[in-house]
Amino acid sequence: MKLILKIIFLLPLMGFSQSDFEKAEKLFHQSKHALAKPIFENILKEKPSDLKTLEYLGDIEGASKAWTNAMFYYDKLRKLKPSEANYHYKYGGCLGMKAKESNKFKALGMIDDIKSSFEKAIQLNPNHIEARWALIELYLELPGIVGGSEKKAHKYSDELFKISLVDGYLSKGRIAEYFNxxxxxxxxxxxxxxxxxxxxxxxxxxxxxxxxxxxxxxxxxxxxxxxxxxxx
Known part of the structure; x- marks a missing residue:
């Protein structure tokens, strides 16, 4: 009897929670991030390990260029589900953007973590196109003294050719354009x-x-x- 009563009382709460999530998700896809964010944050209080809610919040923070906040959510995601390539890719992307805004000395200390995040995404998903593009940009923009290399950029471009011919040619074009x-x-x-x-x-x-x-x-x-x- 107690179990039945618990189920009866829980059902409306579950429905309410799902309704809130769907509402926030709809707002997110309409790019109404400021309205979606507090709803997702309330959901997270009830379900602090909900992967989809954490990812939406990370995406919202990333869209507003709040890189440190976005990294907090993506870092939590990659620890909760280390086998998901996109979590490592998104964490590395935010770390890279944070490095761009930091002083040179601090940015240098982030390079290894940025690389390893993208490489981990590729290791988990051998067909991960975006992580290879990110590494191409990284090796193009880094000074040679700290690891920048056209040869390494071409390595990932060659890998793109095996996955997507269009991305392969676009990446070769990007590298050529970078070097005039x-x-x-x-x-x-x-x-x-x-x-x-x-x-x-x-x-x-x-x-x-x-x-x-x-x-x-x-x-x-x-x-x-x-x-x-x-x-x-």
């Missing part, structure tokens, strides 16, 4: 367009023409071509 090899970058972006025709591919080529090669008319033509091909 604009014709090489142009060729790779065009190949990405030929294979996938994604908006990102067209945008990368247009940005290259406009911002690096001083060819705004070509940039305009690229975007017009994309729009024409994707008319509904």
């Amino acid at each position: 090899r604009y014709k090489e970058a142009e060729s790779n972006y065009k190949k990405a367009i030929e294979i996938g025709g994604s908006k990102t591919s067209y945008q990368k080529l247009a940005n290259l023409y406009k911002n690096k090669m001083n060819q705004p008319e070509k940039a305009k033509l690229v975007l017009e071509t994309y729009q024409e091909k994707n008319k509904s």
Whole structure:
């Protein structure tokens, strides 16, 4: 009898909790983060180890560039479920953004943790595209004296080719563009367009023409071509 009464009293509470979560989730997907955040925080008080709630809160903090707060949630996630690649990737991403805002001495102390977070994501999910992109950017932007390396960037770009040809060509284009090899970058972006025709591919080529090669008319033509091909 006591068990039945407990179930009867718990049912409305469970329904209320689920309703709150769905409401917060809907607000999140509408980019109404300021409204979703306090609801998720209240849910977390009742369920402090709820993975999805923790991730939403981390994503909200990340979207507002509150990197330390975001890292708190992602760190908790990777400890609660260390086998989930995305938790390590998101933690490493926030750590990298935090490093950019820190002084050089402090940032240097974060590099190993940033690398290991992305590498762990790849170890757990061998097809993790975003973690490889993050490592490419890291090795491009780091000074050579602390580990920056075009060769290492190409290593992860080569791995992308095995997972996604479009990402492979885009990453080769990105590396070439970074080192001012604009014709090489142009060729790779065009190949990405030929294979996938994604908006990102067209945008990368247009940005290259406009911002690096001083060819705004070509940039305009690229975007017009994309729009024409994707008319509904």
